[in-house]
Each structure stands twice: as structure tokens, then as C-alpha cells.
Amino acid sequence: MTETISTSREAILLEDKYGAHNYHPLPVVLTKGEGVFLWDVEGKRYYDFLSAYSAVNQGHCHPRIINALIEQAKELTLTSRAFYNDKLGLAEKYVCETFGYQKALFMNSGAEANETAIKLARKWGYTKKGIPDNEAVIVAVKKNFHGRTTTIISASTDPSARKGFGPFMPGFEIVDYDNVAALEKALDNPNVCGLWIEPIQGEAGVYVPAEGYLRTAAQLCKKHNVLLMMDEIQTGIARTGKMLASDHEGVRPDLLILGKALSGGVLPISVVLADDEIMLVIKPGEHGSTFGGNPLAAAVCMEALQVVKDEKLAENSQRLGVIFRERMQALMKKTSLITLVRGKGLLNAIVINDSPESETAYNLCVEFSKNGLLAKPTHGNIIRLAPPLVINEEQLHECCDVIEKCILEFKKTS
Ligand code: PLP
Numbered sequence: 436m437t438e439t440i441s442t443s444r445e446a447i448l449l450e451d452k453y454g455a456h457n458y459h460p461l462p463v464v465l466t467k468g469e470g471v472f473l474w475d476v477e478g479k480r481y482y483d484f485l486s487a488y489s490a491v492n493q494g495h496c497h498p499r500i501i502n503a504l505i506e507q508a509k510e511l512t513l514t515s516r517a518f519y520n521d522k523l524g525l526a527e528k529y530v531c532e533t534f535g536y537q538k539a540l541f542m543n544s545g546a547e548a549n550e551t552a553i554k555l556a557r558k559w560g561y562t563k564k565g566i567p568d569n570e571a572v573i574v575a576v577k578k579n580f581h582g583r584t585t586t587i588i589s590a591s592t593d594p595s596a597r598k599g600f601g602p603f604m605p606g607f608e609i610v611d612y613d614n615v616a617a618l619e620k621a622l623d624n625p626n627v628c629g630l631w632i633e634p635i636q637g638e639a640g641v642y643v644p645a646e647g648y649l650r651t652a653a654q655l656c657k658k659h660n661v662l663l664m665m666d667e668i669q670t671g672i673a674r675t676g677k678m679l680a681s682d683h684e685g686v687r688p689d690l691l692i693l694g695k696a697l698s699g700g701v702l703p704i705s706v707v708l709a710d711d712e713i714m715l716v717i718k719p720g721e722h723g724s725t726f727g728g729n730p731l732a733a734a735v736c737m738e739a740l741q742v743v744k745d746e747k748l749a750e751n752s753q754r755l756g757v758i759f760r761e762r763m764q765a766l767m768k769k770t771s772l773i774t775l776v777r778g779k780g781l782l783n784a785i786v787i788n789d790s791p792e793s794e795t796a797y798n799l800c801v802e803f804s805k806n807g808l809l810a811k812p813t814h815g816n817i818i819r820l821a822p823p824l825v826i827n828e829e830q831l832h833e834c835c836d837v838i839e840k841c842i843l844e845f846k847k848t849s
Contacts, residue, residue, distance in 0.1 A: 440464070443476055461797075461811065463804050468495025471826045473809060482834050484803070484810040486823050489637070489669045489782065491700035493742045494825035500699040503738035504731065512731040516723055526733035530706055533740055534679070534691060538714035540707045541728035541736075545668040545694035546582025548705035551722060552631070552664045552690045553586065555709065557606075558716040560628025564660055573629045573664070574621045576612040580638030581631070581666050590631070612636060613644035615651050622659040629662040629690070630655075634680035637669035640817035641784035643777055649684045662689040662713065668705070669782070672696035673743050673824055676753030676780030683779065689713060699739040704732045748824040752780035755831050759783060759820070762835040772842055781824055787816040802841040808834055 440446045443464040463481070467474040471494060473481045486492060493500060507522070514520045527539040540555075542548045553573060560571040575581075575590040588596045589603035597603070608624070610617040612632070621627065634649055636642040656663040665688030670680035672693065677683055679691070690713065694705035707714075726732070743749070756779060763776035763785055775786040789795040796812035803810050813819050822834065 440476060446476065461800060461804055461809065463809060470494040470497075471823045471830060480807060481804065482808045482822065482826075482830070482837070484808055484820050484822050484834065486821050487700050488695065489674050489821055490695035490698070492672055492674055492696035492748060492824045493699035493739060493746075494823040495700065497699050497739075497742055497825075499742055500701055500735060500739050503734050504701050507731050507734035510730075513726065513729045515725050516728060520730040520733070522730035522733035523728045526728075526736050529737045529740065530693075530708060534693075534708050535687070536691065536708035537710040538708070540709075540714065540717075540722075541732065542705045542707070542724050543703040543726050543732075544582070545666075545692075545705050546584050546587055547724060547727070548668065548692045548694055548707050549581045549587055549631075549666060550584060551707045552666075552692050553629075554722055555690060555707065555713060555717060556629030556631075556662050556664055558721075559662060559713050560626075562716050563712070564628060566626050566628060570626045571628045572606055572608050572624060572626045573631050574608050574610060574618070574627055574661075575631045576610055576636075578612060578636055578639035578642065579631070579633065579666075580636070581633075581668075612639075612642065613648050615648065615655075618652060619655055622655050622661055627659065627661050629664045631664040631666065633666045633670060634683075634686075635670050635675060635779060635782060637782065637819070638813055640786070640813045641778050641782055641819055643779060647684070649681060649686045653684075653686045653688075656689070664688065664690040664692065666692045668692060668694040672740070673749035673752050674780060674782050674821070675778075676756050677749050678743075680779065696743070697739060698732065698735050699742065701735050701739070702732060704736050706736075743824075746825065749780075751826075752824045755826065755828060756780040756783065758828065759831060759835065762832070762839075766835075766839050766842060769839075770842055772845065778820075781826070782819075782821050784813065784817050784819045787818065789816045791815045791817075799841060799845055802845055803837065806837045806841055808837045 446464040464476045465473050466476045473483050530539045557571045560566040577592045581587045586604040590607040608621050610621045667679050691708040698704040767773050773785050774788045787795050791814045793815045796816050796818050800810050
């Protein structure tokens with residue numbers, strides 16, 4: 436391949452012409468990343484405040500993770516699971532010991548890990564709980580985001596995720612998030628095999644449930660013999676100030692679903708963790724993936740998680756998250772453009788004083804980018820702010836200054 440791109444305009448026109456229009460990116464064309472920074476093709480430097488939807492918690496192109504990638508790539512990249520390889524078992528042991536489970540099942544994308552959890556919950560429901568064939572129900576919640584497959588969107592309540600993509604998979608019941616009474620009622624159905632939730636709803640706009648909700652949900656699952664399926668793909672791996680967001684309430688899910696930062700953004704890796712009683716309901720030949728558990732991913736995953744531990748990223752996220760929200764709360768007193776700031780650790784959102792259908796959040800993100808900071812709206816009036824967890828306090832203050840300047844000036848000109 437000899438063609439190269441030298442201007443942003445060229446790249447945008449090319450993607451527009453040859454690529455599917457399934458995203459609406461900010462008009463920024465990136466070519467390099469290092470730590471908390473990204474550079475565009477014209478050489479402008481930005482702070483990354485999205486972290487590829489929390490996949491790059493360890494910072495862009497972390498030298499240790501890249502080194503693990505290169506070293507393993509020189510030896511062996513893919514065998515398929517038709518044979519054993521000398522890295523997968525090590526990675527399985529590593530994640531089991533890190534998160535406290537007996538078994539791990541590696542996949543690639545987050546959606547695949549959620550699909551795996553759905554199959555595990557259903558099979559467990561039939562073989563262990565005694566649910567009649569084909570009658571298993573999974574309880575999910577409003578405004579969830581678990582991925583884009585046709586089964587997953589069957590449980591979505593977002594019209595843009597569903598419209599035009601039916602017919603949908605049966606077997607889901609949807610209740611209000613953060614509503615214990617609704618949950619209790621739904622779990623009363625003896626055909627329920629799983630409760631499928633995010634500990635904080637990331638894509639919905641960083642909705643943090645009331646203190647105690649997750650703990651009560653876990654207790655209700657125990658009481659009704661239902662598996663707690665926790666999607667920590669966005670919230671896990673130090674993003675919210677603890678290794679798992681579930682740790683804030685001392686909750687141990689029956690099925691723990693992880694993705695994104697398992698690789699530090701280097702390649703797609705996801706995993707489902709569970710104990711033997713649940714994981715071993717799936718037998719050889721019943722589930723799999725050609726790339727799932729490949730030795731390249733296994734080597735990268737171990738190094739990516741070790742970086743999180745060695746660099747104390749959960750502690751950094753916890754400490755800087757408090758400072759960030761204090762800065763945003765102080766900003767709220769100077770403007771009516773922001774109505775709310777919420778989040779945990781370095782997973783935060785600001786809510787803009789406009790309708791969810793408005794373009795205000797997008798336009799503000801364009802202003803942020805002109806001032807050297809990249810963030811993306813989750814809805815017309817919500818901006819998620821989630822830098823790599825390797826950011827330091829001085830850098831965080833510099834970013835808060837940029838956000839503050841843009842918001843105060845935006846108010847003046849709009
Ligand atoms: N689950 C959650 C909570 C997510 O935030 C995402 C992606 O944003 C997914 C699942 C889907 O992951 P992937 O895009 O890797 O399929």
C-alpha cells in the first residue's frame with residue numbers, strides 16, 4: 436500500500452465516500468497517540484477525554500503493552516482453540532486470580548462477551564434451575580447499552596439502536612434502572628435466569644444508581660436464585676476508582692463481563708468470568724470464537740492488567756475523579772449551561788441545559804476540540820468526560836481550564 440493521507444479533509448472525504456455511515460465522528464483526523472495525548476494529521480495535539488470509550492485506560496500506546504504485543508507477535512499470534520497454546524492458560528489463571536473467579540472464557544468484542552453471558556445464564560437456567568425449555572427470561576433495564584448484535588438490541592430501549600432491525604429475540608423483560616420495587620417484582624417470575632445490568636450506565640449518560648441499589652439487586656438475585664450478570668465493559672478495570680465498579684458496593688457478580696481496557700486499546704479482548712458451577716454448563720462445541728483466547732490477546736491482556744496494578748490507576752482515578760467533579764461543580768455556579776455533573780472516579784458526565792435532541796453537546800465538543808481536548812456527547816445534551824487513567828493532577832487542571840473556558844465562552848456567543 437503506497438497511498439498516504441496528509442490532510443484531515445482528505446481523510447474525511449475518503450471515509451465519507453468509501454465507509455459506511457454508521458458513525459457521526461467529530462471532524463478530527465488522528466494519526467498518533469501517546470499517554471493522555473492524541474495528535475491529528477496537521478500536528479495539533481489534543482488531550483483525549485474519551486479514551487476510546489474507556490478502552491485506553493492505560494493511556495495510548497503504553498510502551499509495556501506495545502512491547503508485549505510485539506514480542507508475542509514475533510512468536511505466535513493465532514492457533515484457534517482447536518489446539519492448546521502456551522499463553523491462554525496463563526492469561527486465564529491471571530484474570531481468575533485478579534478478579535476472584537474459578538473460570539474465564541475469552542472472546543473479542545464486548546458484544547460477544549455479553550452474548551456469551553446470555554448463553555451461560557440461559558443454559559444454567561435450564562440445567563441447574565430447572566426452567567422449562569425455551570422459557571428462560573433475562574431481566575434487563577431501561578437505557579441499557581450492551582452492544583449491537585441483534586440479540587443484544589432486543590433488550591435495548593433506545594429507538595435508534597432498534598428501529599428497522601427487527602424481528603427481535605424473545606426472552607427479555609425490561610424494568611426501570613435503579614428501581615428496587617420493579618426489580619423485585621420481575622425477579623419473582625420463576626423462569627428468570629439472570630439480571631443483566633451495568634453498575635453505572637455509561638452510554639446512557641453515566642447514570643450512577645443510588646447507593647445500595649447494586650447491593651440490594653445482588654441480594655434479590657440470591658433470594659430468587661437468579662444470576663447477577665454484571666456488564667463492566669466500560670466501568671471495569673479501574674475506570675471508576677476501583678478495579679470494578681461493583682467493588683464500590685462490595686458486590687460479587689455471578690457472571691462478570693469485561694472488555695475494552697483488558698487490552699489497553701491494543702486489540703479487541705473480552706472475557707466472561709464465573710465459578711465452575713456456572714461456567715461448566717457449556718460443553719465442548721457449544722460456544723466459541725476463532726480469535727477468542729488467542730495467544731497474542733492473552734499476552735497483551737496480562738501485561739495490560741499488570742500495568743493497571745503497577746501504576747495504581749484505580750487510586751489515581753479515585754483521587755482525580757473527586758478533583759474533577761469539584762472543578763465542574765464550581766463551574767456550574769458560574770453558568771446556567773451545565774445543570775449537573777455526575778460520575779465515579781474518572782467516568783463522569785456533564786448535563787447541558789438543553790433538550791436531548793439538541794446539537795448543543797456536539798457543538799460544545801467541537802469547541803473543546805478547537806481548544807485541544809477531545810470528548811464526545813452520549814446524547815444531545817450529555818457529554819461524557821473520561822480521560823486515560825494515567826492523567827496527572829496538573830494535566831487534569833489544564834483540561835478543566837479548557838472545559839471551563841469553552842463553556843463560559845459558548846454561553847456568551849450562543
Ligand atoms: N457493554 C458496555 C457497557 C459498553 O459500554 C459497550 C461499548 O461501549 C459494550 C458492551 C460493547 O462493546 P463492543 O463495542 O466492544 O462490542
